[in-house]
Amino acid sequence: MLQELSIRNFAIIEELHLSLEKGLTVLTGETGAGKSIIIDAVHLLVGGRGSAEFVRHGEKKAEIEGLFQIESADHPCLEKAQQFGIDVEEETVIIRREISTNGKSVCRVNGKLVTIAILREIGSALIDIHGQHEHQELMDASRHLNLLDQFGGGEVLKAKESYLEVYKRYDQTAKTIRQLSENEQQVAHRLDLLQFQLSEIQRAELQLNEDNELTEEKRKLSNFEKLYEAVQSSRSALSGEGRGLDYLSLAMTQLETAAEVDESYKAIYETVSDSFYALEDAARHLSSGLDGLEFDPNRLNVIEARLTEINQLKRKYGSSIEEILEYSAKIEEEIDTLTNRETHIEKLTKELAAYEKDLLLEGRQLSDWRKKAAKKLTKAIHHELKQLYMDKTVFEIRFKETADQAGGGIKAFRKDGLDDVEFYISTNPGEPLKPLSKVASGGELSRIMLALKTIFSKHQGITSIIFDEVDTGVSGRVAQSIGEKIYEVAVHSQVLCISHLPQVAAMADTHLYISKHMENERTKTNVKPLEGEEKVREIGRMISGVEMTDLTKQHAKELLDLAASLKIS
Template sequence: MLQELSIRNFAIIEELQVSFEKGLTVLTGETGAGKSIIIDAIHLLVGGRGSSEFVRHGEKKAEIEGMFQVESRHHPCVKKAQEFGIDLEEETIIIRREISSSGKSVCRINGKLVTIAMLREVGSTLVDIHGQHEHQELMDANQHLRLLDQFGGAEVLAAKENYAEVYQRYEQTAKALSQLSENEQQMAHRLDLIQFQLSEIQKAELRLHEDEELTEERRKLGNFEKLYESVQNAANALQGEGKGLDWLGLAMTSLETAAEIDETYKGVFETAAESFYALEDAARHISSELDSLEFDPNRLNLIETRLNEINQLKRKYGESIEEIIEYGAAIEEEIDTLTNRETHIEKLCKELASYEKDLLLEGEQLSLLRKKAAEKLTEAIHLELKQLYMDKTVFDIHFETSIEKVSAGQKRFKKEGLDEVEFYISTNPGEPVKPLSKVASGGEMSRIMLAMKTIFSQHQGITSIIFDEVDTGVSGRVAQAIGEKIYEVAVHSQVLCISHLPQVAAIADTHLYISKVLADGRTRTFVEPLENEEKVREIGRMISGVEMTDLTKQHAKELLDLAASLKKK
């Protein structure tokens, strides 16, 4: 859910901080107070198109920040965030977006800079904004198959996963076959090229970590003079008359005598003795190393030549010796395939035919389960529409299954299965069903969308759903039904709703009143949570306008009482 929203210098909003709660939050207020501007800010926060026009006049930039709480590690946004390398702490996502007066946009998710495209992908799993004239996910025919699969639940999703596994192997085999079936001249050129590359790699006789070892040896030889001088100074400091070991030996002997007289000195004597013998070993080792140190300019030249050879291979075949060796193994396998091309083509054709049979079986099973889910979904949609006084409306799920075309070799398999699905609807008796995207009546569309949202909100996993004046064009009992339906959606997802209907405002869990004032020649927007009598006054204003009569007040209280009883049910 969206917990906190902070807005600065956005349109007419100078500075605004709003806290949101679970359930249904309704935003009301006079026209032009800034209700839709708040929704516009949320839209930009989750990847909407930005513009310098959003920056408050006279300011350098607009800033929007939102904190979202995700209740499950299995939420779709968690997977998206992980794909982009975004850390999620305690299932909290903080999104920040800045738009400068020049139009430049800066986006961050949990402090990490992201592109608009990345922000939009994460944002689409967090917020779904539906306005009366916007084409949202439910209006997009390309999304209908996915929505049906989500509604179908675990059984459909398991069948879809089985199909996807076979499809992946099918695609890999088809790609390999296509590559082998290319022009013979191209294959010959490719074979010549990779044979040359393999020969070059094999002649180099590379060893893992060889470049690291040579680089370290080059560093030592390049600093030989300094190394020799340092080791020699260490040897001279330790060995010889009046040097380090001589004085330490004298100290050890003296402490031994002291310890024989007074055991208090026994511990310090032992420490001195251990130090003497350790340094004596170190001195011997230093002398041995000093004798073995020898500068070989020819060896340094050989190292430079070998490293240059390795770097040349890195530029061609990989960033490390390991990658070069792996590339060599891969092209060696490819050489074998191209050399025995006909045999491999025959083998791949058999594999592809086998995968096609498996795909048909898995696809038919998936299609069968989808059609069963479609029947249940159709029944559920009709029930929801009936509750919204659209009992004459006909909803249908149109299937185009490509089993016959695939079997006849006329059409390739698709990643999502053998089906193409689109939602159809007819709102008038006697009229044929048409694609949902063709239905344009404002009042009817509001109810259709709410009916579908009520069902799909339980399966989509969207954190917050926003309705921007979707109740326009309705009144009376339909308005009451819309309020109840919006509340049903809010049971499964946080809902923010801009509304002019008192029936919707009455049923809200949280009521925010948006107002604007003129101060110092500038307009400022304020948000005020309403409680008890304040709710009654605002709902009364929505019923009758400015003037509040006793009858209006009584009507507002009745709406609130009715809403309270409906919530209990």
């Protein structure tokens, strides 16, 4: 859900900070007070088209920031954030967008700079803004199939996953066949390139970890003089007349005598004795090592030449010897495939035919589950429309399979199955069913969309849903029904709603009043939460206009009492 929203220097808004709650938040106020401007700001925050015109006059940039709390471990936003390398800690997503007067837009998600496209991807999983004239997810026919799958859940998603597993193998096999079926000249060029690369790698006779061993040997040879001097000095300090071991030997002899007289010196004698023999052994190793130290300038040249050769191969074929050898094995296999491509094409074609049969089987099983879900969804939508006084409306989900059912042949396989799905609707008896995207009547469209939202808000996982004056063109009992439906959606998703209907405002869990005033000859927008009598007066104003009568006040209280009783039930 959207917990905090901060807006600065955006249109007529100088500075505004909103703390938003769960449930239904309704924004009301006079026309032009800035209600839709707040929604415009949220739209920009989640990837909407920006413009320098949004920057408040006289300011350098507009700033919008939102804090979202993710309450589900499998929320789609988390997957998208991971896909784009954005860290999400404590289930919190902070989005910030700045628009400057030169039109430049800067977007950040959890502090990371992102493009508008990435912001839009993440934003679409957080907020769904539906306005009277906007084409949103439910109006986009290409998304209807996914919505049906989400509604179907369980068996549908399981069948879809089984189909996708087969599709991936089918797609990879088809891609390999296409590559092998390229013209002779392309294949010959590819074969020549691979054979050259393989020959170059094989001539090098690389050994695992060879580069690390050579680098270490080079380091020793390059610092030979320093190493020789250090070992020589260490040996001299320990060995020889009047050096460290002589004095330690003398101390050991004297302590042995002392221990014979007084046993309390025995432990000290043993410590010194152990140290003497350990250092004597170390001195022998230093002498042996010193005898073995030998500087060979030719060996250093050989190492440097070999490392240069290995680094050249790394630039071409991998960042390590292991990766180069893996690449060598891979192209060796491809050379065999290209050399014997006719045999491989024949083999892969048989595999592809088998995958096609499996896909058709899995795809039709998926279609069967989808059709069962479509019946349930159709029934649920008719139920919702009836409650919105559209009981004459007919809703239908139409399927068009991409496979040729009659001949069993395949026109095309797609990763989402064999079906094309689109929602159709007829709002008047006797009228033909038309695609949902063609329905144009404002009041009817509002109710249709609300019915669909009531159902899909339980399945989409959207954090917040915003309704921007979707109640335009309705009144009376329909308005009351719309208020109840919007509240029902808010049970499953945080809902922000701009409304001019008192019936909707009465259902609000949080009622925000938007107003504007003049200050220093500039227009400013204010937001005030309403409670008690203030809420009654605002709903009264929405009922009758400016003048508040006792009857209007009574009507407003009745609406609030009715809303309270509906929430309890």
